[in-house]
Amino acid sequence: MNYLNAYTWGAGARRHFTKTNDDWKHSLDEMILSSGCDTLLLPVMAKQDHAYSTVVEYEADDVMSMEDVETVCAYAREKGLKIIIKAMVNCRDGYWRAYIRFFDNYVPTEPTWAEWFESYSAFTAALAKTAQKVNAELYCIGCEMVGTDHRAEEWRALIKEVRKNYFGPITYNCDKFQEDYVTWWDAVDVISSSGYYPIDQLDHHFARIKAVAEKFDRPFMFMECGCPSRDGSQYVPNNWNFGGELSQEAQRLWFDAFCQCMLKNPWVRGNGWWDWSATHLYSPEKAMENNGYCTYGKPSEKVLQCFSDQVAKREK
Numbered sequence: 233m234n235y236l237n238a239y240t241w242g243a244g245a246r247r248h249f250t251k252t253n254d255d256w257k258h259s260l261d262e263m264i265l266s267s268g269c270d271t272l273l274l275p276v277m278a279k280q281d282h283a284y285s286t287v288v289e290y291e292a293d294d295v296m297s298m299e300d301v302e303t304v305c306a307y308a309r310e311k312g313l314k315i316i317i318k319a320m321v322n323c324r325d326g327y328w329r330a331y332i333r334f335f336d337n338y339v340p341t342e343p344t345w346a347e348w349f350e351s352y353s354a355f356t357a358a359l360a361k362t363a364q365k366v367n368a369e370l371y372c373i374g375c376e377m378v379g380t381d382h383r384a385e386e387w388r389a390l391i392k393e394v395r396k397n398y399f400g401p402i403t404y405n406c407d408k409f410q411e412d413y414v415t416w417w418d419a420v421d422v423i424s425s426s427g428y429y430p431i432d433q434l435d436h437h438f439a440r441i442k443a444v445a446e447k448f449d450r451p452f453m454f455m456e457c458g459c460p461s462r463d464g465s466q467y468v469p470n471n472w473n474f475g476g477e478l479s480q481e482a483q484r485l486w487f488d489a490f491c492q493c494m495l496k497n498p499w500v501r502g503n504g505w506w507d508w509s510a511t512h513l514y515s516p517e518k519a520m521e522n523n524g525y526c527t528y529g530k531p532s533e534k535v536l537q538c539f540s541d542q543v544a545k546r547e548k
Contacts, residue, residue, distance in 0.1 A: 233401075233422065233451035235547045236370065236502035237540055238271035238316055239263050240456065242304065242510035245296045249511055250303040257307060259513045264311060266528050268540025271314040271369070273455075273504045274304060278321045278355045283331045283379075286347035288321055290355040298362045304510075305366035316504065317363040318372040318405070318455070319356045330407060333379030349386045353393055360398035371398050372455055376407040376426055384416040391419050405455035408470055411441050417448040422501075427457035428470030431486050434493045442499060453502030458525045459486035461532075478523045484531040491539040498546065505536070 241263055242249075242256070250256060263269065278290040289295065305315050321329055334345050356373050363371040373394055374380075380387070387404070394402060401421035406414050408426045417423050423445055429437045445452040459469035463476035466486040476482070494500055506525050514522050519529025527533050 233453075233501040234369075235543060236271045236314060236316060236453060236504075237269045237543055238273040238314075238502060238504045239267050239269045240273045240275060240318075240504050240507040242296065243275045243320075243507050244277055244322075245300070245510045247293050247295055247297045248300060249296065250300045252511075255513075256304070256510045259508065259510050260304070260307065260311070262513065262528065263508045264313070266533050267505065267536045268544075269505070269536075270312075270540075270544075271316060271502075272305070272308040273316040273318060274301060274308075275318040275320050275375070276301060276359055278319070278352075279324050280321060280332075281323070282325045283323050283327045283329075284334065284343055285323075286334075286343045286351055288348070288351040288355050290358065294324075298358065301359075301362050302366060305368070309366075315366060315368040316370045316372060316455075317359060317366070317368045318375060319359050320375045321352065321355070321377075328376075330376050330378035332377065345383060345386060349383070349390065353390045356390060357393050357397055360394045363400070364398045368398075368400060370401050370403060370422065372403050372405050372424065373420075375405040375455070378407050378410060381406065381410060381414050387416050388419050403453070403455065409437075411444045417444070417450055421450065423448060423450045423452045424455035424502075424504075425452075426470070427454035427490070427503075428459075429490075430468065431466040431489045434489060438493055438497050438500070442497070445499065451499075451501045453500060453504070455502075455504045456506045457490065457503055458506035458527075459483050459490075460525050461523045461530060478521070480520060480531050483527070484535060487527070487532040487535045491535055495539070495542060495546075 278288050403422035403424045406425045408428050461483040463479040466482045516529040
């Protein structure tokens with residue numbers, strides 16, 4: 233598997249955002265220059281009202297359209313980028329998608345797995361057609377769906393449907409700490425996960441994940457990975473709401489440690505840094521005041537540039 237040095241861009245962008253103005257082009261240009269990444273990771277976030285809804289909407293006003301995907305990908309190709317298309321679903325009430333779950337045994341009048349998978353599969357199939365149209369290098373069929381991971385039969389059926397519409401490699405982005413628990417990795421072409429691991433546990437988790445990749449004989453990449461700019465976040469990089477004070481050094485330390493671990497583990501075949509806004513990118517002047525995940529204009533920016541150079545040289 234060719235290495236995919238990606239940055240997640242445009243998460244949560246609304247329908248037809250590419251028609252409003254050209255700010256998104258500036259954002260993508262800055263991402264390329266700032267990070268040195270060679271791959272656009274474009275997440276399309278479908279929506280359901282709450283964790284026990286069985287209706288997954290992907291043609292709503294708060295979801296990026298397929299036309300937007302095609303427009304962005306065409307521009308990314310002009311810039312020489314490779315492309316990963318990623319299917320995601322978020323709950324409008326704010327609950328994390330990992331909590332989407334239904335009764336395993338049928339109960340009359342209660343929502344069912346069959347209803348949810350039918351709706352989610354329609355979304356992933358439609359997005360697969362677009363991924364094929366833009367000739368994406370990789371298609372990710374879901375992200376951090378912890379409550380669904382045990383439904384192997386349904387995921388295998390979904391993958392078969394996706395393969396009717398997209399003919400490239402497929403992956404699924406399991407959540408952190410979950411790599412060992414997904415039983416259907418053999419059905420995908422690439423294993424991927426969210427690499428929000430504590431700075432002092434990286435070697436342990438890299439070794440654990442390597443064993444999973446070897447067991448299933450699949451390449452592996454971190455579909456998501458990153459750390460906010462907050463004091464202490466290097467130890468809980470997955471926590472969006474961690475209350476530490478603003479600290480660019482905490483983020484820099486985490487990125488430096490993670491990148492070094494990536495370089496000494498070349499069996500890892502890609503990264504998807506989290507995340508870069510398409511429509512609300514802060515100005516460079518405000519970078520040192522930003523406590524989020526984005527690395528734009530921060531000390532971590534230099535870490536990623538160095539990492540990108542080293543990976544490019546290694547992969548020649």
